[in-house]
Amino acid sequence: MRCMTPGSDRRIFYGDMLAALALATLLALVWSVRDWHQLAALRLTDTDDAMRLQQIRDWLAGQSFFDLSQHRLAGGMPMHWSRLPDLVPAGLILALTPMLGRHGAELAAVIAWPTMLFATALLLAARVTRQLAPDMGSVAVIVMALAYPATTVFLPGRIDHHNFQIVLLLATALALVRPATWRSGSITGIAAVASVAIGLEMLPLLVAAGVWLAIAWIRAQPGADRRIRGYAVSLAAGLLVAGFGLRSDQWGYPACDAFTVTFFRAAIAAAGGAAGIALCARLTPSPLPRALIAIGCGGVATACAVAAAPQCLSPYGEIDPVLAHLWLTRVGEAQPLAAAPLATIIGQAGLMLAGIGAAAWQWRRTRDDRWSALLLLQVTALGVTLLQMRGAHLGAPLAVPALAATIGAARRRNAHWALAIWPAAAGIVYPLAAQALPDPTQARAGSAPPVASCTTPEALAAIAALPPGTIMAPLDPGPYILAASAHRVIAAPYHRNNAGNRASYDFFLGSPPAAQAVARRWHADYVLLCDDSLAELTPAEQPKDAMLTRLRDRRPPAWLVPIEMRSAGVHIWRVR
CATH class of the missing domain: 3.40.50.12610 (Rossmann fold)
Structure with missing residues (x-):
């Protein structure tokens, strides 16, 4: 590995940051021009983005910070959302309204906020990659910019929380591959708390990150004791802070579909497992006793979580069966991957599968356990995707470091090999290639003319x-x-x-x-x-x-x- 001085590392960091900001700004400009008719009218891409904008407006108009109900929906409907993703867009609107007017400020905010998150995601992807392949950070910025379908949640107007979650996921990945210290452990814990406070979509990957930290501790890897303690302390303290500071008026809602008191009880019980391991960190350096301690703490924590919040075994269990049949089972992102046409599978999961293969090869080639951390996250994202296709948005950015590193390995061997790998690393290639396959849904639709939408x-x-x-x-x-x-x-x-x-x-x-x-x-x-x-x-x-x-x-x-x-x-x- 090339020796890095603090000065050179700072220069590389600033170079990555400049590249990420420039590329994110350029793409945001192109996308904004393409979608200007919709954006200018604040007709945002997704229903959740539109509802998020209205939630921010209601807050700025005087609705309580802790009241997340939408009072013009069904007589007052408690949303399962968080105020965290509202903070920056609301701040931008307040700051820009005197200069641009309210409409102009909202337009600027819905363009700027996803662009800021996109630039952060590009930078984090580069930093993760440089930990494992120091010369390939710039390549990672490009690969991340092409990482379909994850890039779709960074389009101008995408102000809902999914892009925020991807940034937190990449921050978690960076903490896992950095040297094992109290700081890296605490970053993992803080990112986990922020993520669950926003939404629970990333929960399986957060559990996987915690499991990997426990495995590293069992194996007595250098610094693992300090890292697990930092993780346990930040996780427990962060949950307590979030439980008081982000407790909405809907805190007592009897479901495990958001950061409610029900989920909070389960999360505190689970955090107790990490705390138990941290307290036992110095008792023995031997793997077998450590494995027994980890299994015991994990088992007790899981049992306590289930006992404290059995609703978490079925977070959507209260939905009306008629709605489950007619609506929820037909939501595209909630479909299992196997139920989708082959073209959709390739377009949505192609990059993720390529990334898993690349990470497995890198782990086998280098014997670097940090690749196992990324591989575990990727495999978990694949598992989520097999159940619900929304997991593909999490798997795509995790594929970037391994694919960038593989391009670097191929380049060192032969430039032609690198050119051959680039198409596999460019996520946008998969949906384009999938268009060559027949789509049975289009075949069933026949030649029916397109219909006009009433949300133009x-x-x-x-x-x-x-x-x-x-x-x-x-x-x-x-x-x-x-x-x-x-x-x-x-x-x-x-x-x-x-x-x-x-x-x-x-x-x-x-x-x-x-x-x-x-x-x-x-x-x-x-x-x-x-x-x-x-x-x-x-x-x-x-x-x-x-x-x-x-x-x-x-x-x-x-x-x-x-x-x-x-x-x-x-x-x-x-x-x-």
């Missing part, structure tokens, strides 16, 4: 022009309507909204008399249907006399009065 900027402007009221609509338009207008909505794609979402399906799949009863019970003023609404339902799930069928055929019952809309794709009726 023009459609949302037309909806916003109506007098404020309560809208009965399918789930997906809900967040966009909230962010673009003063209307209230009954349904939105969030699993806690059992009553409102069930009401939406009961309305559209029910008979006219049943639908009228639902509309009256929820005090609906308008009914909204888009040309692309509920397209995922099979013909057998749409009764012939259902409201959905009648409204599509423009045969509304007498208690619905059509409202003429200027925007294509939007059909709205006033409830008498």
Whole structure:
């Protein structure tokens, strides 16, 4: 390994930082120009981004920092989110409003915040790679910039928490491959606390990181005692601080789907396992007794966590079975990988699989245990992806260090080998290559013409022009309507909204008399249907006399009065 002086290391760090910032800014500019029509109207990419923007607006308008309910959704729906991802965008909006006006400040914030996170992710990927392959940091910046599908969560407008989670994941990976010290252990613990305070999507990978620290301690690796103590202290202290400082008004919600008191009990019990190992760190240097201690502490901690919060065994167990069947099991990112077409599997998981192969080869070639840390995280991300495809967003950035290092190894052997490996390391290649494969979903769709959406900027402007009221609509338009207008909505794609979402399906799949009863019970003023609404339902799930069928055929019952809309794709009726 090349000898590094403090001065040269600083120069390399600043060089990586400059490269990351320049590349992130350039790509953000290109993406912003491409999507300007949508961005300029603050019609953000995803429903969660739209809802996040509205949550920030509500906070800046006076809603309590600790109140995470959306009061214009289903009469007041407790969100399973955190204030942490709101802090920087809200600060940017406050700082820029005097100069740019409110709309301009919001536009600048939704572009700047993902760009800042993207630059941080590029820099962290370079730093992880330099720990393992010192000359390949610059290559890692490029590979990370191409790391589809992870790059999609850094697009301008992506202000929801998934990009923040990827940054914390890369920070965890960096702490694992750095020299074993109290500091590296504490960084791992702090990143874990910040991650679970934001959301629980990364929990399996955080557990894997803790397991790897325990294995390193069992093997009595140099510095492992100090690192496990730093991890245990920061994890326990961080959870306590977060439990008091980030305790929302929804803290007592009886589910394990967010940083609630239920999850907090389980997390404290699990942190007790790390604390037990830390307390026993100096008792013996022998692997066998250490293994028994780790297994004992882990087993007791797991049992205590299950006893303290059995809901965590089924975090979505309270969802309505009808909603689980008609909606949640059809959410794209919640699908198991094996259920997807081959083209989707290649596009979503191709880079992750290439990264696992590269990391395994690097571990075998170098016998460097730090590669095993990354490999364990990657395999865990693959396991998550096999259950839910959203795991691919976590696996892609973890593939970057191994692929960059493999390019370096190939370059030292033969320049032609490096050129051959580059396509495998460029994540954007996989979805492009997958387009050459037949897509059975498109084949089933046949040659049906495309339909207009009612969440375009023009459609949302037309909806916003109506007098404020309560809208009965399918789930997906809900967040966009909230962010673009003063209307209230009954349904939105969030699993806690059992009553409102069930009401939406009961309305559209029910008979006219049943639908009228639902509309009256929820005090609906308008009914909204888009040309692309509920397209995922099979013909057998749409009764012939259902409201959905009648409204599509423009045969509304007498208690619905059509409202003429200027925007294509939007059909709205006033409830008498």
